[in-house]
Amino acid sequence: MNEIINWLLGLDPTTEILNADVSFRFPVPAWLVAFVIIMIAVYCHWIYKKEAPETGKFYRGLMSFFRFLIWTAVILVLLQPRLELDYLSQPKSNLAVLIDTSKSMGLNDRSDDNEFYEHIKQATTGTDKAETVSPEEKRKINEQSRYDILKGILTNDKLDLIKQLEEQYAVHIYAFDDRSEKIELLKTDDESGDKAFAMPDMDGDTTQLGSALRSIPNKLRGLPLSAIIPFTDGASNRGESSTTAAQWLGDKDIPVYPVGIGAPESVDVGVLNIDLPDLIFKDDEIAVRVTFEASSLEDVVLPITLTLGDDEVGSGEAVARNGTFQEDFVITPKQVGDLVFKVDVPQQGDEVYLENNVLKKRIRVIDSAIRILIAIDTPSWEYRYLKGFLATDDRIVTKTFIRRADQRTSSTRPEYLEQFPDYEELQTKYDCIIFNNITSDYFSDDQMKDIAKYVSEDGGSFIMISSTKGTPGTFIGTPISDMLPVTLEKISEDPRLDTQNRFIKPFKLHLTKEGQAHVVTRLHPLPDKNKEAWQRLPGQYWYYTGIKRLKPAALSLVEHATKSNDYGRIPLMAFQRYGRGNVLFSGINSIWRWRYKLGNRFTNRFWGQTIQYMGLPHLLGNMKRVNFQTQGRDFTIGEKIPMTVRVLDRDFRPVKDENITLLASEEETAQEMTYTFQKEEGKEGVFEGKMFLQEGSRHVTVEGYEKEEEIILDIKPPQFEFESPAMRIKELQSVAEASGGQYIPMNEIWKLPELVSGTAKKMRSQLKRELWDTWLTLLFITIACAFEWILRKRIDLA
Numbered sequence: 001m002n003e004i005i006n007w008l009l010g011l012d013p014t015t016e017i018l019n020a021d022v023s024f025r026f027p028v029p030a031w032l033v034a035f036v037i038i039m040i041a042v043y044c045h046w047i048y049k050k051e052a053p054e055t056g057k058f059y060r061g062l063m064s065f066f067r068f069l070i071w072t073a074v075i076l077v078l079l080q081p082r083l084e085l086d087y088l089s090q091p092k093s094n095l096a097v098l099i100d101t102s103k104s105m106g107l108n109d110r111s112d113d114n115e116f117y118e119h120i121k122q123a124t125t126g127t128d129k130a131e132t133v134s135p136e137e138k139r140k141i142n143e144q145s146r147y148d149i150l151k152g153i154l155t156n157d158k159l160d161l162i163k164q165l166e167e168q169y170a171v172h173i174y175a176f177d178d179r180s181e182k183i184e185l186l187k188t189d190d191e192s193g194d195k196a197f198a199m200p201d202m203d204g205d206t207t208q209l210g211s212a213l214r215s216i217p218n219k220l221r222g223l224p225l226s227a228i229i230p231f232t233d234g235a236s237n238r239g240e241s242s243t244t245a246a247q248w249l250g251d252k253d254i255p256v257y258p259v260g261i262g263a264p265e266s267v268d269v270g271v272l273n274i275d276l277p278d279l280i281f282k283d284d285e286i287a288v289r290v291t292f293e294a295s296s297l298e299d300v301v302l303p304i305t306l307t308l309g310d311d312e313v314g315s316g317e318a319v320a321r322n323g324t325f326q327e328d329f330v331i332t333p334k335q336v337g338d339l340v341f342k343v344d345v346p347q348q349g350d351e352v353y354l355e356n357n358v359l360k361k362r363i364r365v366i367d368s369a370i371r372i373l374i375a376i377d378t379p380s381w382e383y384r385y386l387k388g389f390l391a392t393d394d395r396i397v398t399k400t401f402i403r404r405a406d407q408r409t410s411s412t413r414p415e416y417l418e419q420f421p422d423y424e425e426l427q428t429k430y431d432c433i434i435f436n437n438i439t440s441d442y443f444s445d446d447q448m449k450d451i452a453k454y455v456s457e458d459g460g461s462f463i464m465i466s467s468t469k470g471t472p473g474t475f476i477g478t479p480i481s482d483m484l485p486v487t488l489e490k491i492s493e494d495p496r497l498d499t500q501n502r503f504i505k506p507f508k509l510h511l512t513k514e515g516q517a518h519v520v521t522r523l524h525p526l527p528d529k530n531k532e533a534w535q536r537l538p539g540q541y542w543y544y545t546g547i548k549r550l551k552p553a554a555l556s557l558v559e560h561a562t563k564s565n566d567y568g569r570i571p572l573m574a575f576q577r578y579g580r581g582n583v584l585f586s587g588i589n590s591i592w593r594w595r596y597k598l599g600n601r602f603t604n605r606f607w608g609q610t611i612q613y614m615g616l617p618h619l620l621g622n623m624k625r626v627n628f629q630t631q632g633r634d635f636t637i638g639e640k641i642p643m644t645v646r647v648l649d650r651d652f653r654p655v656k657d658e659n660i661t662l663l664a665s666e667e668e669t670a671q672e673m674t675y676t677f678q679k680e681e682g683k684e685g686v687f688e689g690k691m692f693l694q695e696g697s698r699h700v701t702v703e704g705y706e707k708e709e710e711i712i713l714d715i716k717p718p719q720f721e722f723e724s725p726a727m728r729i730k731e732l733q734s735v736a737e738a739s740g741g742q743y744i745p746m747n748e749i750w751k752l753p754e755l756v757s758g759t760a761k762k763m764r765s766q767l768k769r770e771l772w773d774t775w776l777t778l779l780f781i782t783i784a785c786a787f788e789w790i791l792r793k794r795i796d797l798a
Contacts, residue, residue, distance in 0.1 A: 041068050055795050069780075095229070096173075168753070172220065228257070235728060246738035250739040273291040289326055308340075368619055463614060472484065476490055515557035538594060549571075582614050628643060628700065634714045663701050665701075
């Protein structure tokens with residue numbers, strides 16, 4: 001009966017009627033309608049009894065019945081009845097199929113597991129039973145990429161997966177990588193009229209499965225969606241978490257049935273990072289820490305080759321572990337100049353992706369020692385640890401002037417000076433001067449002017465380390481304070497604070513944005529790790545509280561984490577160019593405290609790269625008027641490259657321009673791109689901006705200063721797709737579980753149409769229908785009239 005009603009109302013046969021209600025446009029009491037119908041029945045019986053008394057009861061009753069139907073229908077039409085229906089229906093739902101077109105789908109998988117090859121054969125032949133794979137079939141499979149295997153699955157005539165799904169659903173097919181695009185089904189030319197689709201290009205640099213999953217309901221614009229079937233290797237490496245997106249779909253009752261394409265275990269080894277200073281010295285034994293990443297290579301011994309320029313400078317072995325691991329090597333450079341350092345790992349077994357087996361880094365090798373002059377009043381803790389570090393570094397030659405030292409020390413030990421050198425000695429014998437706790441009353445005004453001249457005109461460097469005595473308070477108002485990157489005021493301090501623990505509560509140091517990219521404050525080569533390193537440092541107990549503010553052209557590298565004044569956070573480590581030279585100011589006196597529980601690692605790294613950065617320009621005689629600061633030299637296509645550029649005029653003073661133009665050129669093609677950088681607010685000669693560069697080695701210069709300085713940036717295609725080339729079965733299983741779906745291995749693809757068949761959903765709907773204004777009503781009255789007329793004709797009453 002339900003099917004008949006659905007047919008009469010034009011509804012699907014499976015429609016389930018929940019509630020039906022009939023109302024009239026012209027409301028009449030029910031009792032009155034019933035009374036009228038009864039009266040019509042009485043009248044019809046009476047009229048035929050009177051009109052045809054001789055006719056048999058059967059014919060007379062039948063004619064009375066048809067007359068009753070006619071009049072009743074007319075009365076109901078006059079009342080204009082309306083049907084309101086509440087029902088559940090199951091319309092043909094929608095199904096989304098996602099095809100992974102990222103570059104990782106171009107990998108050719110190989111495996112020692114015969115089951116892997118049996119699964120591929122089963123999937124591409126459409127059979128539900130595993131079959132033995134011959135050596136020739138295995139060879140052909142090895143030649144196929146994951147994408148080729150997927151093509152074989154989707155174009156398999158025996159399986160005919162898409163057609164099976166279309167019998168139940170409206171199928172929407174999308175290609176996805178870093179975005180998702182619909183693929184239109186195309187009519188074939190054969191007589192069958194079956195539909196097929198052209199496989200899209202495989203060129204995506206990233207896989208954003210989570211973003212693709214979330215976008216599908218929006219693309220269907222509210223249409224009922226029963227399920228989503230992604231064909232992918234699971235290498236979701238950018239965008240929203242695929243599991244998070246799957247949970248969102250699960251809340252909407254949209255299950256995901258991921259089909260894994262590829263080998264769940266794939267041999268791969270890659271070189272992730274080289275921890276090596278940008279500048280090293282010839283004939284030094286240099287420690288190199290290399291970070292590797294491997295999969296399916298647990299406890300395998302890897303031969304490693306280290307090359308600098310044209311020379312092999314080292315080799316060794318690393319024991320592979322699944323995931324990331326590090327290995328230390330020692331090299332001894334013999335060449336001098338700008339060279340490329342390379343770490344190379346040979347192909348391992350069935351490894352298919354080899355581009356990450358080699359990593360290069362540009363470095364510079366020099367053959368000179370940096371000459372340092374330290375001037376102190378008496379040995380402080382900071383001096384003792386700094387001097388101890390410098391004594392262990394053969395790349396640094398240190399001379400020390402101790403104002404209150406025993407005269408016999410300077411006469412018997414050549415590393416100590418009897419008096420502070422004059423201007424000519426500073427010019428020719430020293431690259432960097434360090435002041436700590438020495439007082440200004442030792443120097444004449446001319447001597448301090450000579451020191452300032454040594455920095456501004458000769459390109460020397462100057463470092464001032466604050467102390468409770470001498471530096472920097474006694475130098476306020478002198479030529480020395482003019483060089484400093486901060487403005488100061490005098491305070492009352494007690495020299496005994498160096499040995500007394502007056503400050504009980506330690507404070508932390510905060511690395512600024514400029515400090516994150518600056519060589520001096522780079523405690524780790526990776527920006528994120530560098531920030532973590534600064535957060536791990538032990539607290540400080542003293543700083544020079546007379547620091548007021550940063551000078552306009554200076555850079556604040558490190559600030560007090562909690563203290564501030566009217567000008568903002570207090571700069572505790574600041575840098576600026578002063579004429580041709582560099583000046584670094586440290587407002588703390590306990591860098592040696594960084595050794596607590598952490599050892600010498602961060603302390604030695606800080607002083608080593610600080611001495612190099614400050615002393616090398618004078619040593620090499622290459623003080624430039626342009627300085628670039630970036631977070632590395634290697635970037636990927638499409639990556640934002642933030643950069644800070646400092647530009648000085650011919651007098652080595654900050655330029656007054658509001659913006660500068662950077663030129664990025666490629667030598668082979670002579671292609672050149674321009675970028676405009678704006679002046680950083682409140683800082684003369686400092687410009688900030690971001691660049692997007694195309695693939696290749698790009699030589700970046702400042703327009704008008706091309707001969708001053710250039711920076712070479714290597715731009716490479718993103719390698720996100722190959723960081724972990726194995727098919728990520730666990731991630732796909734998590735997606736299925738989070739959404740309420742099921743992970744489908746390749747050998748079970750034939751089950752897919754049956755698995756998703758139960759996902760179609762019923763929709764609750766309402767129907768309002770005018771019963772009187774339909775063809776059925778007219779047909780009913782016409783048929784009733786016809787039957788009555790035929791019966792009347794039969795008994796000669798017409």
